[in-house]
Amino acid sequence: MDKPGFIKYKKKDPPLKKVKKRIKNHNEFQSLLSDKELRCQSDRCMDCGTPFCHSSCPLGNMIPEFNSAVSNNKWKEAYEILISTNNFPEFTGRICPAPCEHSCVLGINQDPVSIENIEKQVIEKAFIKGYVNPNNISNKLDKKIAVVGSGPAGLACADELNKKGYQVTVYEKDEELGGLLRFGIPDFKLDKKIIDRRVELLDKEGIIFKTNKCLGKDLSLERLDSKYDAVILCIGSSIPRDLIIEGRELDGIHYAMDFLSMQNRINSNIPTNIKINAKDKNVVVLGGGDTGSDCIGTSNRHGAKSITQLELLPRPPKERDESMIWPLFANTFKTSSSQEEGCDRAWGVMAKEFIGNGTIEYVKTEDISWDSDKKTFYPIKNSEKLIPCDLLLIAIGYEKPNLSFDNEFSIDTFPDGRIHANEKNFLTSRKNFFSCGDSRRGQSLVVWAIKEGRDCAKSVDKYIKKKQLT
Numbered sequence: 001m002d003k004p005g006f007i008k009y010k011k012k013d014p015p016l017k018k019v020k021k022r023i024k025n026h027n028e029f030q031s032l033l034s035d036k037e038l039r040c041q042s043d044r045c046m047d048c049g050t051p052f053c054h055s056s057c058p059l060g061n062m063i064p065e066f067n068s069a070v071s072n073n074k075w076k077e078a079y080e081i082l083i084s085t086n087n088f089p090e091f092t093g094r095i096c097p098a099p100c101e102h103s104c105v106l107g108i109n110q111d112p113v114s115i116e117n118i119e120k121q122v123i124e125k126a127f128i129k130g131y132v133n134p135n136n137i138s139n140k141l142d143k144k145i146a147v148v149g150s151g152p153a154g155l156a157c158a159d160e161l162n163k164k165g166y167q168v169t170v171y172e173k174d175e176e177l178g179g180l181l182r183f184g185i186p187d188f189k190l191d192k193k194i195i196d197r198r199v200e201l202l203d204k205e206g207i208i209f210k211t212n213k214c215l216g217k218d219l220s221l222e223r224l225d226s227k228y229d230a231v232i233l234c235i236g237s238s239i240p241r242d243l244i245i246e247g248r249e250l251d252g253i254h255y256a257m258d259f260l261s262m263q264n265r266i267n268s269n270i271p272t273n274i275k276i277n278a279k280d281k282n283v284v285v286l287g288g289g290d291t292g293s294d295c296i297g298t299s300n301r302h303g304a305k306s307i308t309q310l311e312l313l314p315r316p317p318k319e320r321d322e323s324m325i326w327p328l329f330a331n332t333f334k335t336s337s338s339q340e341e342g343c344d345r346a347w348g349v350m351a352k353e354f355i356g357n358g359t360i361e362y363v364k365t366e367d368i369s370w371d372s373d374k375k376t377f378y379p380i381k382n383s384e385k386l387i388p389c390d391l392l393l394i395a396i397g398y399e400k401p402n403l404s405f406d407n408e409f410s411i412d413t414f415p416d417g418r419i420h421a422n423e424k425n426f427l428t429s430r431k432n433f434f435s436c437g438d439s440r441r442g443q444s445l446v447v448w449a450i451k452e453g454r455d456c457a458k459s460v461d462k463y464i465k466k467k468q469l470t
């Protein structure tokens, strides 16, 4: 323990492979810090009386506590603290946008504590040291639960209910488990072996996994209802937002998820009918978010000729302004590792028309000015441009879950199409049916999916126990 470390040590992130090398394949490219270096990073934690980081983590991860354990070389203790609030730190430690770091007190006038990386290294160390083993869950209850969807929400919910003794079956429409962790997030951000390693543990703990089982095709709400004491729908939010402008019908225009899931399938030798290749193409990515970044990273790995990313909103400021005072999430200018690999970025730009002869050749854009009070924008006159484009990827978010299985509308939805499940107990309008994760909350983050899965499991447990008494 070498406190106060923040006076002695600067924030140090694990080294990344050089861009030229890492874009040659789809592998993860971040290495780990040495134990000594990581302990210095944990020493930077000030163990504040009021740890804002803790309350900014949706899971309520006990950050000062695991930092203190790492700092004192107590890795098992750090692991136990971490796993007490987070089922899958190996996912969040890799891909969480780390709202905790935005509210770290040290971040007021220095770089914050590198919480996300400490989390990743604690769990990886725990696997290496053999601390992570399947729990022996005896005394199974005679209550059966079905979880539909195996993304982070479904897996977290199944894990929690299984630990409580329920007989849990997870149904998944795809051929592999993990939801967007598996088929959305690129391998270079999350190696799929990390998901397999966790699923293997859950499997050994007694959760039954059934892949290639699609609700609406292979299963019905009625059948699930008759077989299970409770059913939890964790089916994500997979209907993509579209941009219906002139030329939308041209070839060469695809949803980001088609492109990304295709690549993840190819990497894992899973058959796919989709063939989208960015090699030697002028790629335009619509959307400045994480999915857009993933398209850039994947296009660079294909060998794209050029990549341009278009964002409607204005370029964010470099520093916090009055709209994002500490400890709020700082929506400042950032460059993702994929953007660092090479792309042109344009802000305050709207795609107006897709132009081509059968296949897209150009995107016509127009600059816009934002009125942040009215939350609307105005086109700027005479600002039209033509951007050469052979492949256009639409990465402007997701509208709602795909509820095509519910032909009789037996489950209510919110006006925007999300499953109408109560925020506190996750119950839907249909008796014994719950919903959590992106299908209830709308498109969000892995950390929120895990949080909802955990909370939903608590509510299901309470519900079943109450039902037994009545």
Ligand SMILES: Cc1cc2nc3c(=O)[nH]c(=O)nc-3n(C[C@H](O)[C@H](O)[C@H](O)COP(=O)(O)OP(=O)(O)OC[C@H]3O[C@@H](n4cnc5c(N)ncnc54)[C@H](O)[C@@H]3O)c2cc1C
Residues within 6 Å of the ligand: 095, 096, 097, 148, 149, 150, 151, 152, 153, 154, 171, 172, 173, 174, 178, 179, 180, 181, 184, 185, 186, 213, 214, 215, 216, 234, 235, 236, 237, 257, 260, 290, 291, 294, 402, 405, 436, 437, 438, 439, 443, 444, 445, 446, 447, 449
């Ligand atoms: C490209 C991309 C990149 C992202 N990057 C990040 C990131 O870096 N960090 C981050 O925190 N978040 C990221 N997100 C968001 C994050 O992945 C989601 O918020 C999270 O996965 C939601 O979890 P979920 O379990 O609710 O849903 P999902 O992960 O979508 O899982 C839903 C599961 O339900 C299954 N399913 C759907 N319908 C049926 C049916 N009828 N029958 C059976 N099964 C069904 C699906 O196949 C899927 O497996 C990203 C999202 C995308 C699209």
Ligand code: SF4
Residues within 6 Å of the ligand: 056, 057, 058, 059, 060, 061, 063, 086, 092, 093, 096, 097, 098, 099, 100, 101, 115, 116, 119, 447
């Ligand atoms: S899960 Fe995300 S927000 Fe929570 S401690 Fe980890 S990195 Fe921070």
